[in-house]
Amino acid sequence: MNEWTIAIIKVVFIWSWTLLIATVMTWVExxxxxxxxxxxxxxxxxxxxLFQPLADGIKLFTKEEFAPKHAHKILFTLGPVLFALxxxxxxxxxxxxxKIVINAKExxxxxxxxxxxxxxxxxxxxxxxxxxxxxxxxxNNKYSLLGGLRATAQLLSYEVPLGLAMLAVCMTYxxxxxxxxxxxxxxxxxxxLPNWGIFKQPLGFLVFIVAAYAEANRxxxxxxxxxxxxxxxxxxxxxxxxxxxxxxxxxxxxxTLSALMVTIYFGAWHIPYIDMSAYLSPFAYGIASxxxxxxxxxxxxxxxxxxxxxIPRFRFDQLMGLGWKSLIPLGLLNLFVTxxxxxxxx
Amino acid sequence: xxxxxxxxxxxxxxxxxLVEIIKGLGLTWKHFVFNFRASLKRGPHTVPxxxxxxxxxxxxxPIFRGEHMLSLDDKGREKCIACGMCARIxxxxxxTVKKGKVQEGEEDRYAGKFYPVSFEVDLLRCIFxxxxxxxxxxxxxxxxxxxxxxxxxxxxxxxxxDKLLENYRSALESGNLKPPRKKVPVVGAKEKKPAKSKAQxxxxxxxx
Numbered sequence: 001m002n003e004w005t006i007a008i009i010k011v012v013f014i015w016s017w018t019l020l021i022a023t024v025m026t027w028v029e030x031x032x033x034x035x036x037x038x039x040x041x042x043x044x045x046x047x048x049x050l051f052q053p054l055a056d057g058i059k060l061f062t063k064e065e066f067a068p069k070h071a072h073k074i075l076f077t078l079g080p081v082l083f084a085l086x087x088x089x090x091x092x093x094x095x096x097x098x099k100i101v102i103n104a105k106e107x108x109x110x111x112x113x114x115x116x117x118x119x120x121x122x123x124x125x126x127x128x129x130x131x132x133x134x135x136x137x138x139x140n141n142k143y144s145l146l147g148g149l150r151a152t153a154q155l156l157s158y159e160v161p162l163g164l165a166m167l168a169v170c171m172t173y174x175x176x177x178x179x180x181x182x183x184x185x186x187x188x189x190x191x192x193l194p195n196w197g198i199f200k201q202p203l204g205f206l207v208f209i210v211a212a213y214a215e216a217n218r219x220x221x222x223x224x225x226x227x228x229x230x231x232x233x234x235x236x237x238x239x240x241x242x243x244x245x246x247x248x249x250x251x252x253x254x255x256t257l258s259a260l261m262v263t264i265y266f267g268a269w270h271i272p273y274i275d276m277s278a279y280l281s282p283f284a285y286g287i288a289s290x291x292x293x294x295x296x297x298x299x300x301x302x303x304x305x306x307x308x309x310x311i312p313r314f315r316f317d318q319l320m321g322l323g324w325k326s327l328i329p330l331g332l333l334n335l336f337v338t339x340x341x342x343x344x345x346x
Numbered sequence: 347x348x349x350x351x352x353x354x355x356x357x358x359x360x361x362x363x364l365v366e367i368i369k370g371l372g373l374t375w376k377h378f379v380f381n382f383r384a385s386l387k388r389g390p391h392t393v394p395x396x397x398x399x400x401x402x403x404x405x406x407x408p409i410f411r412g413e414h415m416l417s418l419d420d421k422g423r424e425k426c427i428a429c430g431m432c433a434r435i436x437x438x439x440x441x442t443v444k445k446g447k448v449q450e451g452e453e454d455r456y457a458g459k460f461y462p463v464s465f466e467v468d469l470l471r472c473i474f475x476x477x478x479x480x481x482x483x484x485x486x487x488x489x490x491x492x493x494x495x496x497x498x499x500x501x502x503x504x505x506x507x508d509k510l511l512e513n514y515r516s517a518l519e520s521g522n523l524k525p526p527r528k529k530v531p532v533v534g535a536k537e538k539k540p541a542k543s544k545a546q547x548x549x550x551x552x553x554x
Binding site for chain 2: 032034037038039040043206309310311
């Protein structure tokens with residue numbers, strides 16, 4: 001197996017894995033919301049209704065690819081593609097495990113360990129704006145356009161606190177590479193805490209998670225789709241698999257953000273106080289690290305669902321106020337405090 | 347007068363908002379756990395607000411007005427005498443009755459002198475008001491408990507005599523028959539006095 005084969009296998013694996021997670025997440029979202037709201041949710045198709053996403057997929061694929069009469073044909077088709085493209089490519093630099101040894105060959109469980117790390121995630125993540133605004137503009141519908149505009153304003157505003165929070169992380173670990181950051185989180189911090197990012201950057205984590213919810217367009221910040229005000233926002237006119245791409249893209253984004261949170265704040269694949277690699281064979285360790293990482297991600301994925309069905313939506317001025325008047329000052333404060341501690345420890 | 351709006355000052359924890367969110371998460375978590383446990387239980391109707399329809403049905407009142415049927419008397423004869431009163435009173439005009447004379451040798455099948463050659467109820471028109479049942483002099487037509495009346499074809503929505511009789515038989519088997527209905531007081535009708543015996547009349551006359 002040469003480098004290329006390994007790379008292609010990794011790409012195909014992580015692509016299908018995120019797609020699988022996104023598919024299962026649609027089911028989790030529906031069952032979770034149902035159980036929170038004293039309902040049952042889809043429980044007929046397969047065990048516990050687990051095949052419901054398959055049925056949904058078949059439905060979306062076989063539906064007519066309808067475009068409104070006065071829609072801009074190219075932009076209308078391009079919107080969901082752009083959105084899904086960025087969603088699937090953002091995961092490339094995030095690790096999904098430590099490393100696995102097969103046939104005495106060490107394989108790092110990460111598609112690309114680039115040294116600009118989360119700058120890449122930020123850059124690709126901000127391309128999501130194009131998906132929204134192109135789709136909203138191409139639909140030639142006032143609700144879609146409003147949704148697209150709101151998405152632009154929201155995503156641009158919340159990228160700043162997201163970047164500030166990540167910058168403080170970068171200062172703490174003096175690296176942009178997500179793999180190096182993960183490897184740095186072994187052992188303990190202050191003698192008794194696990195050496196995780198959240199204990200070094202509690203304020204940064206708070207800023208990050210709020211901004212992440214806004215970046216993923218989730219309730220309480222789902223202003224771009226706001227079904228009670230804008231019909232369905234930027235995807236009002238979409239149906240069939242084009243809508244499916246938007247919905248899948250949203251869940252893939254959730255997975256990416258959860259994985260990012262786990263990587264930089266929750267010790268990636270490390271279990272606190274236990275060094276797994278000391279007890280397991282290299283092959284088993286690779287698989288175990290993958291699952292530990294995934295379980296941590298699963299918690300954050302569930303948190304996205306849980307929060308969605310708990311909190312009502314913000315008003316648009318409240319959203320902007322929170323972004324510019326609270327999160328950005330907090331992010332800056334966090335940056336200064338981090339810089340101060342780095343200075344005095346030197 | 348409108349109620350004056352009282353502006354309450356938010357406490358610090360409310361203004362920070364995060365504390366309140368965590369409280370809210372706790373509440374939804376309680377609901378989630380309760381319903382999750384309930385959904386794992388076997389048997390119908392485990393989650394309190396959900397009725398899982400095909401398996402989990404609500405109880406129907408005994409006087410429910412559902413799908414029609416033509417009843418038989420205790421000798422197994424058709425009660426209907428094809429008088430046409432149901433067809434006459436029906437506000438939606440959905441009943442069509444064709445009258446036929448009972449021939450000799452058919453008395454074990456029909457209770458009266460006449461019988462319905464055809465008896466059709468158009469369910470697409472029927473409004474389930476129950477007038478037919480109320481006006482029937484022989485308690486022949488009844489509204490049963492069936493309510494799953496959807497069909498693929500419009501023509502299947504017309505109940506024929508055979509179907510109506512079959513409805514009665516199946517209701518009889520499953521014990522879903524209505525209790526015998528109460529006498530409905532008719533406005534202006536004279537109350538029947540209990541028949542007096544001749545001996546009583548005599549004594550009354552003597553007293554007078």
